[in-house]
Amino acid sequence: MVTSDLETAAVPELPARQPAVARGDGLLRDRQIGNLGLESGLELPGVRIAYESWGRLNPDASNAVLIQHALTGSTHVARGDSDEAGWWDGLVGPGQAIDTERYFVVAANLLGGCYGSTGPSSIAPDGAPWGSRFPFVTLRDSVRAEARLADELGIGHWHAVVGGSMGGARALEWAVSYPERVRHAVVLASCAASTAEQIALAQAQVLAIEQDPDFRGGDYYDGPIPAAGLGLARRIAHISYRSEAELGQRFGRSAQPGEAPVSSRRGPGRGAQRYQVEGYLDHQAAKLVQRFDANSYIVLTEALMSHDVRRGRGDLHSALARAAGVGFTVAAVSSDRLYLPAQSEELAAALPEPTPVHRIASDVGHDAFLLEIAQISALLGEIFT
Numbered sequence: 001m002v003t004s005d006l007e008t009a010a011v012p013e014l015p016a017r018q019p020a021v022a023r024g025d026g027l028l029r030d031r032q033i034g035n036l037g038l039e040s041g042l043e044l045p046g047v048r049i050a051y052e053s054w055g056r057l058n059p060d061a062s063n064a065v066l067i068q069h070a071l072t073g074s075t076h077v078a079r080g081d082s083d084e085a086g087w088w089d090g091l092v093g094p095g096q097a098i099d100t101e102r103y104f105v106v107a108a109n110l111l112g113g114c115y116g117s118t119g120p121s122s123i124a125p126d127g128a129p130w131g132s133r134f135p136f137v138t139l140r141d142s143v144r145a146e147a148r149l150a151d152e153l154g155i156g157h158w159h160a161v162v163g164g165s166m167g168g169a170r171a172l173e174w175a176v177s178y179p180e181r182v183r184h185a186v187v188l189a190s191c192a193a194s195t196a197e198q199i200a201l202a203q204a205q206v207l208a209i210e211q212d213p214d215f216r217g218g219d220y221y222d223g224p225i226p227a228a229g230l231g232l233a234r235r236i237a238h239i240s241y242r243s244e245a246e247l248g249q250r251f252g253r254s255a256q257p258g259e260a261p262v263s264s265r266r267g268p269g270r271g272a273q274r275y276q277v278e279g280y281l282d283h284q285a286a287k288l289v290q291r292f293d294a295n296s297y298i299v300l301t302e303a304l305m306s307h308d309v310r311r312g313r314g315d316l317h318s319a320l321a322r323a324a325g326v327g328f329t330v331a332a333v334s335s336d337r338l339y340l341p342a343q344s345e346e347l348a349a350a351l352p353e354p355t356p357v358h359r360i361a362s363d364v365g366h367d368a369f370l371l372e373i374a375q376i377s378a379l380l381g382e383i384f385t
């Protein structure tokens with residue numbers, strides 16, 4: 001199904017380019033961007049990229065902003081006209097730091113995702129879900145797809161590309177891949193290349209899903225989903241998204257209400273007897289399982305494992321030299337144990353222009369890039385004047 005450069009699968013004719021939506025409304029749309037050549041050399045046919053937008057594009061298209069979501073995030077950054085809260089509602093909207101009265105904001109779903117873009121749960125040209133046949137994709141593949149989306153929307157360059165975590169990695173890739181199309185890149189709680197520890201944690205998550213009997217090699221769409229494996233993957237990930245101190249302060253050694261994890265942990269008919277932190281992780285796992293596709297989780301996790309802005313571009317200084325002319329804002333979360341502040345320092349030190357690393361002061365850990373909205377608003381002030 002995935003084709004090499006030499007053989008191209010038949011795909012429907014592309015519709016004529018349509019103008020950008022007149023007014024972004026925070027509702028999901030998508031664009032057909034055609035066949036996409038991947039870094040691997042394969043070609044993915046008939047790719048669709050889903051997006052939402054807010055605000056109005058200026059006649060000269062100079063006020064466009066791209067917001068990049070993290071691993072399990074979605075295009076729904078802000079509420080807009082929908083009923084559903086957005087994950088950066090306090091940061092993006094009328095009168096917010098990224099003011100949708102002034103800026104035209106776009107958020108695209110990652111290639112391989114499950115929020116509208118072509119991914120493993122999408123229907124392949126043969127009429128069946130891609131499932132196990134969906135190819136390995138990299139963050140650069142996703143950025144190339146987003147560049148095609150920008151073309152479709154009539155956006156030649158972005159005033160800013162903004163992201164945290166995996167979204168920050170994509171913001172960095174945009175700046176290095178298309179420096180002429182990016183005025184500012186905002187890289188929050190991220191790094192220049194996934195580290196050994198990040199890859200190690202990711203492997204455990206992927207294996208948790210693959211070892212679920214319901215995974216069936218990735219072709220499970222006609223039966224039960226691998227809920228246990230995906231839930232376990234989320235538990236492993238979520239621990240890394242919060243700090244040891246926060247977990248200790250919030251939960252300590254307390255029992256989940258009504259349960260007795262020490263006196264009756266095991267035994268027939270006793271049911272779950274959990275510590276409170278276990279109840280918390282069970283809840284986070286259950287929430288992800290009901291909203292996310294396990295194959296997409298693997299595809300996106302493996303894309304993040306591949307993140308290395310240096311690949312094929314020399315050392316870090318040489319790679320980042322390509323982004324000369326792009327203004328960078330780099331910030332790290334003080335208590336982040338997944339994307340260590342030292343990794344932001346390493347990135348900033350290698351940028352073409354001297355760049356400070358802002359500290360997001362938080363005890364929460366990595367998830368602070370989703371939670372510390374006031375601090376992030378303050379550090380965006382210079383860019384979104």
Ligand SMILES: CC(=O)SCCNC(=O)CCNC(=O)[C@H](O)C(C)(C)COP(=O)(O)OP(=O)(O)OC[C@H]1O[C@@H](n2cnc3c(N)ncnc32)[C@H](O)[C@@H]1OP(=O)(O)O
Nearest residue numbers: 069070071072073074087256276277279280283367370371
């Ligand atoms: C860019 C993106 O990633 S977009 C997608 C972002 N959203 C997600 O990834 C969803 C997963 N959640 C998270 O990542 C984080 O929880 C955040 C950042 C979204 C929110 O963080 P916080 O506001 O600190 O929420 P917190 O981690 O405390 O979780 C609160 C939930 O845990 C529940 N909870 C807390 N303790 C327990 C417990 N002992 N037992 C069961 N449930 C518990 C709360 O009831 C609450 O439930 P709800 O979310 O269904 O209302």
Ligand SMILES: N[C@@H](CCO)C(=O)O
Nearest residue numbers: 070071072073165166
């Ligand atoms: N909570 C975020 C953290 C990952 O950066 C997510 O699920 O995508």
